[in-house]
Amino acid sequence: MPKQKRDAEATKAKIIKNAMILFSQNGYDATTADDIATACGVNKAMIFYYYKNKAGLYEAVMSEALSAIHTEVITSEKCCVSPLADLEAFIRTYASYCEQNPYLPSLLLRELSNSGTHLPEMMFSSMRQLFTLLSEILTAGQKQGIFQNAQPMIIYFMIVGTMNLMITTKPLRLKAAQLQEELDTCSDCSMEEIADYIFTKTKLMLEVKNETSTTCA
Amino acid sequence: MPKQKRDAEATKAKIIKNAMILFSQNGYDATTADDIATACGVNKAMIFYYYKNKAGLYEAVMSEALSAIHTEVITSEKCCVSPLADLEAFIRTYASYCEQNPYLPSLLLRELSNSGTHLPEMMFSSMRQLFTLLSEILTAGQKQGIFQNAQPMIIYFMIVGTMNLMITTKPLRLKAAQLQEELDTCSDCSMEEIADYIFTKTKLMLEVKNETSTTCA
DNA sequence: TCTATAATTAACTCACCAGTTAGTTAATTA
C-alpha cells in the first residue's frame, strides 16, 4: 500500500499541512482555497469535500497544531518532580516544538490579536489548557515556597508570548540588524539559547533561591 | 468655523479614526472600504480620494498610531537621568498610552505575526525606533553597572510584547476566568497594575541592586 | 466480474469588494 492513486488520508494530510503553512504565512483571509489546492496538487473541491468550508479547514488546522504541542508539553513535562524542573521542561519543550513547527507561533499570535472573536471553542480550550499547565506549576512552586509573587497570566505571556514573538519576528529582526549595525536584535540567537535565557530570567523573576541542579534525565 | 458642510481635515480624520478601530477589530482583509465609509458617514469614494487605495489608508493609520506613541514615550522619557528611572518611565508611558489607544496593540501584534511581509518602510522604522530607545536605556544601565546581562530584544518583547498581549487578550482572559473559576487570568488587573508588576519583575531580571526611590517628578 | 460507494475533477455560480467615473454641490477667489 505504499502508493495508491487514491488515498483519502494522504490527501487530507496534504491539505492540512499546506493550509497550515499558507495560513501562517499569509493569514486566514489572504489565503485562498485555490492557493491551498495548487500548493498540494489537489483539486480545490477536495477541500470542501473533506472540511465543509474554509472555517472548517482552519479549525482542523489549528486543532492539529494545538493538540500536537499540548501532548508534547504534557508528556515531556512529567520528567521531574520539582516545580522548578517542570518549569524548565515547559519552557524547553515549548521552544523546541515551536522551532520544529514555526507555523504555530504566528497562527497563535494572529488569533490572539483577534482577541478570539472567531475563535472556535476547541482552540480556546486548548490554549487554556496550556496556560493551566504553567499556572499549576507556578502555584505548586509558590506553595512550596520556591517561587515568589507569580502572577501566572503575566508570567505566561512573558515566557510563551516572548518565544512566539522571537520566532515570528526572526526575518524582521534580521533586516533591522542589517540596517542598523549597532542594534542587537538577537538575530542569530538559536531557539535553544533564547529558551535558556528566558529560563534564567524567569528564575530571577520568581526569586528562586539557588540552583540545585535542574537538568532532567 | 466650528461647523462647515465641507471640511477636508475633519473627514480625513474621521476616516483614519474609524479605519483604525475597524482594522484593529477585524484585521486588514476583513475590513472593507464600505465598512469604513458607513462607520464614519462618508462616501466610500472619499477614502480613495484622500488615500489612493486601501494599502495607502492602512499605512496612514499605522503611521498615525506609531508616531503618536513614539513621541509620547520620547518626550516623557526625559523625566529623569538614571537608566532605572528611564526604564520605569518607558514602561509606564507605554502602558498608559496603550490603555488610552487600545487599537495599537492589536495592530502591532497582527503586523508582527505577519513577520512584516507587507510592512511599509515607515512603520518598520518607527517600530525600530521604539526598540532602539529601550535598547539604549539598557546599554546605558549596563555600562553603569546597574543592569546585568540584558539581551535587549528579548527584554523588549518581555515588556512591550507582554503588555500588548495583556491588552488584546482582555476579553479572552475574562471569558476563560468565568469558565474556570480557579484560574487566575488577571482578568481585572488594571493596566497600571500590570505595568507595575512588569517593572518590578524587570528589575529582578536585570538584577538591579536596590531601590533608591525611582519615582519621577 | 459486477456493483456500490468513495475519491476526484472541470466547469460552473454568485456574492462581494476594491477601485473608477462622470457628474453635482459647496467654497474660494478674481
Add this chain to the structure above:
DNA sequence: TAATTAACTAACTGGTGAGTTAATTATAGA
C-alpha cells in the same frame, strides 16, 4: 457675481474567491 477649484456623491465595473454540481474514475466487497 462669475468662474475655478476642491469636496463630495451615486452608480457602476471587473476581478476574485468561496462554495456547488454533475459527471468521472478508482477501489473494495459480494
